Amino acid sequence: MEWKKTMNHYVEMINSALEGSIEIGEKPNAKVMEAMQYSLFAGGKRLRPVLALAVCDLLGKPVERALPYACALEMIHTYSLIHDDLPAMDDDDTRRGKPTNHKVYGEGIAILAGDGLLNLAFETMIHHALTLDESMDGLKAMQTVADASGVNGMIGGQTADLLNEGKKMDEEMLAYIHRHKTGALITASVKAGAYMAGVDEVEATRWEKIGYALGMAFQIQDDLLDIEGDAAEMGKPVGSDERNEKATYPALYGIEKSRQKVDELTKEVLETLKPYGEKADFLRSLTEALVNRRS
Amino acid sequence: MEWKKTMNHYVEMINSALEGSIEIGEKPNAKVMEAMQYSLFAGGKRLRPVLALAVCDLLGKPVERALPYACALEMIHTYSLIHDDLPAMDDDDTRRGKPTNHKVYGEGIAILAGDGLLNLAFETMIHHALTLDESMDGLKAMQTVADASGVNGMIGGQTADLLNEGKKMDEEMLAYIHRHKTGALITASVKAGAYMAGVDEVEATRWEKIGYALGMAFQIQDDLLDIEGDAAEMGKPVGSDERNEKATYPALYGIEKSRQKVDELTKEVLETLKPYGEKADFLRSLTEALVNRRS
Numbered sequence: 001m002e003w004k005k006t007m008n009h010y011v012e013m014i015n016s017a018l019e020g021s022i023e024i025g026e027k028p029n030a031k032v033m034e035a036m037q038y039s040l041f042a043g044g045k046r047l048r049p050v051l052a053l054a055v056c057d058l059l060g061k062p063v064e065r066a067l068p069y070a071c072a073l074e075m076i077h078t079y080s081l082i083h084d085d086l087p088a089m090d091d092d093d094t095r096r097g098k099p100t101n102h103k104v105y106g107e108g109i110a111i112l113a114g115d116g117l118l119n120l121a122f123e124t125m126i127h128h129a130l131t132l133d134e135s136m137d138g139l140k141a142m143q144t145v146a147d148a149s150g151v152n153g154m155i156g157g158q159t160a161d162l163l164n165e166g167k168k169m170d171e172e173m174l175a176y177i178h179r180h181k182t183g184a185l186i187t188a189s190v191k192a193g194a195y196m197a198g199v200d201e202v203e204a205t206r207w208e209k210i211g212y213a214l215g216m217a218f219q220i221q222d223d224l225l226d227i228e229g230d231a232a233e234m235g236k237p238v239g240s241d242e243r244n245e246k247a248t249y250p251a252l253y254g255i256e257k258s259r260q261k262v263d264e265l266t267k268e269v270l271e272t273l274k275p276y277g278e279k280a281d282f283l284r285s286l287t288e289a290l291v292n293r294r295s
Numbered sequence: 296m297e298w299k300k301t302m303n304h305y306v307e308m309i310n311s312a313l314e315g316s317i318e319i320g321e322k323p324n325a326k327v328m329e330a331m332q333y334s335l336f337a338g339g340k341r342l343r344p345v346l347a348l349a350v351c352d353l354l355g356k357p358v359e360r361a362l363p364y365a366c367a368l369e370m371i372h373t374y375s376l377i378h379d380d381l382p383a384m385d386d387d388d389t390r391r392g393k394p395t396n397h398k399v400y401g402e403g404i405a406i407l408a409g410d411g412l413l414n415l416a417f418e419t420m421i422h423h424a425l426t427l428d429e430s431m432d433g434l435k436a437m438q439t440v441a442d443a444s445g446v447n448g449m450i451g452g453q454t455a456d457l458l459n460e461g462k463k464m465d466e467e468m469l470a471y472i473h474r475h476k477t478g479a480l481i482t483a484s485v486k487a488g489a490y491m492a493g494v495d496e497v498e499a500t501r502w503e504k505i506g507y508a509l510g511m512a513f514q515i516q517d518d519l520l521d522i523e524g525d526a527a528e529m530g531k532p533v534g535s536d537e538r539n540e541k542a543t544y545p546a547l548y549g550i551e552k553s554r555q556k557v558d559e560l561t562k563e564v565l566e567t568l569k570p571y572g573e574k575a576d577f578l579r580s581l582t583e584a585l586v587n588r589r590s
Contacts, residue, residue: 027451028471029450079410083407086403088406089403108381108384109458111381111383114410115409116446118410118413119446123441127438130431130438136430140425143422146417146421150414155327155407155410159327160323163404177323
């Protein structure tokens, strides 16, 4: 499968850049750097950064342009997981089969490691934007990421999720949580990649829509896997979301309707990718793999 | 006193801009916005944003240029206090005589409110930089703030502070904590204000040095007040740092030597301000007020 080779190539680029961004020295901040590194390399699929690189690549620009923003997206995703796993939040002991950050480093360092990763995401983007001849593309990509990760994006979604745990939820609230908690950052990954390829606002909006449909499909598929999945494959207790009565699409609409929704959203993504022809082959294959995955 | 009028003017500008940056609606994120607002308006002196405005003003540029960066600095300072007060960190129930964020909103929301403020700081700076004709000044100010608040700045200092609580500390470690935990952000406030006035690297470095000396003087004075202070005036239990065996200058060098150090640093600030003549009157008065304060 050709697309898997491309995937590996992107992932290697991302991992190498992420490794370079954390230099653990002998300084008094070594412990928080170590904690940041631990979670950054705890088995993430790199979906968000891969999307950013893939879109920039498809639009004919060097992926190196999008790489710092791709890394920033992964740092933000990782920090959100560290804070989400804390006892005051979801209180999870393991993630992807490994002890969560606070289980290894203690709660204080885990909080600081999350803060450090969020800050590092912006440091990384800003430093790169300063090297560009035309800094506007960098600023627009940065704005896309910042808006998606803030209180009107991811943090808003986490707030709603936290406050509604154990409560009966209506469609509107579920949609808000999905759109913000996971959807916003995936959408931003796609749109930021497009900005780094120098697109105008019309094309940026088209990519935003693709990102949104892809993010929703991914999230609902994740919810379905949580119900149907296999504990060993997922690396977390199956049905844990249901046990905590968390907001999930299948819990509200049932499994059959959820599968239909994933199909609809997938079709929408594939339809919007059509004009890009062969160049979109990687994104097509990635989309299909994401919605057909078993873990 | 003329300088107090200027101070009030700056503080009003800052408060009004901060108020405008938090719009609490009916949305599911309202609770986290409320928590962010609570701590932003819990009695902070606005030292960091005032410094940014004052330097920009002194250098002859409209303070409005520095205002978004000033607000960002206050947001970052506030988020660091919210996270620092958490049970897993300093475990403080009150700050400036008011219940700490997690005491009012719970730990989960307090963590998210901190995250939200850090993110909002960058949103604010990025949105403003996008409106500038010459975005480089904005990016340089942003870089200054980002570097100061990250793992090689403030978060590094908090890590060292957390890991050394209750331990006997040497000069080197104390210097690291002072320089990073509080010093870095105060230094950045001064330097970012200078960048927004369009200074070159030589002048930016001069302002960085002023900021550094001022930040250190402020921090040591804070440590002295914690020992000597009056509980009612400070709004927190006097000697709480000593009780937790925290890193303080007086604990290592004694009160007399600490006072001398404050004097030396103050002289250094005033000396470096000399070439600016009358225009530096406000900064001179502010510096003297800071090191002579009783609370």
